[in-house]
Amino acid sequence: MTELPKKPVAPSVWIWIGVTLLWGTVFFMTSTLMLKFSVRLLGQGTFDPGSGEGMAVYLVYVPVLLVVALASMLVKNLIDPGSLKQIERHQAVARGVRERYFVSFAGSIATSFLFTVLTAVMHSVAVPLSGSVVELPAKSVLLAAALNIAAGLAASMLVGIVFMVARAVRGSGR
Numbered sequence: 780m781t782e783l784p785k786k787p788v789a790p791s792v793w794i795w796i797g798v799t800l801l802w803g804t805v806f807f808m809t810s811t812l813m814l815k816f817s818v819r820l821l822g823q824g825t826f827d828p829g830s831g832e833g834m835a836v837y838l839v840y841v842p843v844l845l846v847v848a849l850a851s852m853l854v855k856n857l858i859d860p861g862s863l864k865q866i867e868r869h870q871a872v873a874r875g876v877r878e879r880y881f882v883s884f885a886g887s888i889a890t891s892f893l894f895t896v897l898t899a900v901m902h903s904v905a906v907p908l909s910g911s912v913v914e915l916p917a918k919s920v921l922l923a924a925a926l927n928i929a930a931g932l933a934a935s936m937l938v939g940i941v942f943m944v945a946r947a948v949r950g951s952g953r
Contacts, residue, residue: 789862792852799848800841802934806894807840807901809930813923814899814915821922825914828902835909840901847897884935891931895924 790798811833818824828836859865899920902913 789856789865790852792849795848795852796845799844799851802890803840803844803847803894804837805934806891806927806931807837807898809891809934810895810898810923810927811902813895813927813930814902814919817919817923817926818915821916821919824916824919825912826902826919828909828911828913832909832911836902836905836911839905839908840898843897843901884932887931887935888928891927891934892924895927896920899923 811828814826818826855865856862899915902909902911903915906913
């Protein structure tokens, strides 16, 4: 029995939300660590939230992630109605014409940088809820964002490696 080719479809709103929550959570954690590190390294600012304080901030952060996911989906749908360009890109990757595993290298750089800035803003805005003392000079935030790019690239490479292993396992089982 032969498989019928699947017709590519645009990602659903649930994919947008799920992926944004996943990566937003990863970058929240790495950004928080990089913010702590940059404040200590530069000796400028005050930032050392405990796990309880971090969780309070995360509870404010999640609704913001939902807004980011929906806004990103709307903007992308305005730029690429019907997701035709995205579907073409995925088909090119599947054919081996484009990179297969590390498709979002530039996206990882931009995302890790911007999520660090968003995390810093969320920690500052959530001070009344978290009770933490937050003083994040721009210099500390920019250094943390630059350092967090390494975390974004590492995460992108890790996902790529997982895809390569999964593909190899799938291929060997045929």
